[in-house]
Amino acid sequence: MYDLSEIENGLKVATCKLPNTRAVAIGLWVRTGGRYEQKNLNGISHLFEHIVFKGSQKRSYRKIKESIEGVGGMLNGFTSEEVTCFLAKVMEKHLPLALDVLLDMLLNPLIRQIDIDKERLVIFEEIKMYFDLPHHLAYDNLQKMLWPRHALGRNLAGEVGTLNKINKEQLPQYKKKYYDLNNMLVCVSGNIEHSNLLKMLKRIFKLNPGNNSPGYRNRGFAPVITRQKVSCVSIISKQTQQSHLVLGAHALKRGHPLRYALTILHIILGANMSSRLFNEMREKRGYAYEVATLIKGFDDTGAFIVHAGVVNKKLVNACGLILKELKKTCNHPVKDRELARAKEYFSGQMLMALDDALERMIWVGEKLINRRKVLHPNEIIKSIEAVTPDDIMKVANLIFKKGIFNLSVVGPVDETKNKKLVGLLKGFKS
Numbered sequence: 405m406y407d408l409s410e411i412e413n414g415l416k417v418a419t420c421k422l423p424n425t426r427a428v429a430i431g432l433w434v435r436t437g438g439r440y441e442q443k444n445l446n447g448i449s450h451l452f453e454h455i456v457f458k459g460s461q462k463r464s465y466r467k468i469k470e471s472i473e474g475v476g477g478m479l480n481g482f483t484s485e486e487v488t489c490f491l492a493k494v495m496e497k498h499l500p501l502a503l504d505v506l507l508d509m510l511l512n513p514l515i516r517q518i519d520i521d522k523e524r525l526v527i528f529e530e531i532k533m534y535f536d537l538p539h540h541l542a543y544d545n546l547q548k549m550l551w552p553r554h555a556l557g558r559n560l561a562g563e564v565g566t567l568n569k570i571n572k573e574q575l576p577q578y579k580k581k582y583y584d585l586n587n588m589l590v591c592v593s594g595n596i597e598h599s600n601l602l603k604m605l606k607r608i609f610k611l612n613p614g615n616n617s618p619g620y621r622n623r624g625f626a627p628v629i630t631r632q633k634v635s636c637v638s639i640i641s642k643q644t645q646q647s648h649l650v651l652g653a654h655a656l657k658r659g660h661p662l663r664y665a666l667t668i669l670h671i672i673l674g675a676n677m678s679s680r681l682f683n684e685m686r687e688k689r690g691y692a693y694e695v696a697t698l699i700k701g702f703d704d705t706g707a708f709i710v711h712a713g714v715v716n717k718k719l720v721n722a723c724g725l726i727l728k729e730l731k732k733t734c735n736h737p738v739k740d741r742e743l744a745r746a747k748e749y750f751s752g753q754m755l756m757a758l759d760d761a762l763e764r765m766i767w768v769g770e771k772l773i774n775r776r777k778v779l780h781p782n783e784i785i786k787s788i789e790a791v792t793p794d795d796i797m798k799v800a801n802l803i804f805k806k807g808i809f810n811l812s813v814v815g816p817v818d819e820t821k822n823k824k825l826v827g828l829l830k831g832f833k834s
């Protein structure tokens with residue numbers, strides 16, 4: 405399914421062979437992100453991601469973009485809590501060019517003050533854009549509730565106060581600390597031979613060796629210690645046309661033995677239009693246009709999240725209904741037909757996604773950069789098929805039975821509604 409090597413300079417190299425595609429997807433993965441940041445440097449990972457697109461020693465910012473887009477490709481990057489990725493998708497014949505552009509960006513960025521000042525303004529607008537969207541505002545608030553005083557509770561984009569203090573000296577220090585070849589992975593998916601990719605990289609590094617420290621060691625991040633004892637409700641009062649709610653409970657870390665049961669629980673409750681919450685909230689009652697569940701999984705913690713935009717006057721009813729459906733999963737086993745449908749949905753979605761070169765690259769690359777085992781899709785399907793109704797009840801009770809939730813709401817919520825919401829959470833008993 406994939407081949408993995410390490411070349412002489414410490415860079416890990418992976419290929420995912422997809423013979424029936426003309427495109428190749430390239431990802432340069434770095435094991436750093438929001439979790440690695442000190443509070444006073446909140447947002448530096450995301451800012452550095454922006455800065456590397458502004459120019460290198462070989463290419464201007466226009467040349468970087470035009471080199472890839474000018475051959476019909478796409479270029480992008482993203483920062484998450486535990487990894488940062490720079491990616492491109494091009495036709496197979498343009499793979500050497502894409503590799504050279506990405507490596508040049510990451511290893512030889514200019515890091516100029518003028519670019520830092522401009523990108524700060526760009527990120528400020530990005531933050532404003534998301535905070536103008538009530539559901540994003542509610543989700544950001546939920547993160548702070550789930551992981552207070554911890555890096556996971558902070559916004560990945562940073563804050564005005566921290567970003568304004570990050571200077572030209574700190575960004576090169578950040579690069580030196582984390583953008584070491586021993587802390588990076590090149591992952592390519594498409595009709596590519598592993599040996600050919602290794603040859604391309606060796607040619608590139610002969611011309612562009614970069615700076616590498618053989619003794620480099622990633623020292624990781626601060627662990628999460630969960631101490632929450634009671635449910636919390638946080639209201640951001642805003643005159644919106646809908647009330648936007650995000651309900652979250654601490655859940656499983658990424659490698660937990662019950663992770664597949666949690667995945668099936670997520671599908672049953674809110675992953676699609678066949679889910680229980682969609683049927684109960686939208687189809688039967690018309691409370692919401694959008695309602696869904698989400699699983700967040702990290703190295704040492706996780707969260708199960710329900711989000712919805714609901715009719716303002718039905719906010720309390722909607723929250724009560726969500727809690728009622730969560731309670732059902734603790735006490736009543738899933739019927740065979742519903743379970744089979746959820747398993748088929750997972751398998752179909754996964755296999756269809758992995759037919760795409762970009763999706764395959766992200767799927768494999770994210771696991772390898774985090775030093776995790778990449779299972780064959782058939783192994784995962786086998787584990788999904790093994791999930792029983794008892795497994796689902798077990799994981800539901802593990803997450804919901806204590807009745808400790810965090811509810812974040814953005815909308816026109818008065819004190820009466822606030823008290824009713826607090827009462828709902830306090831009265832939850834599975």
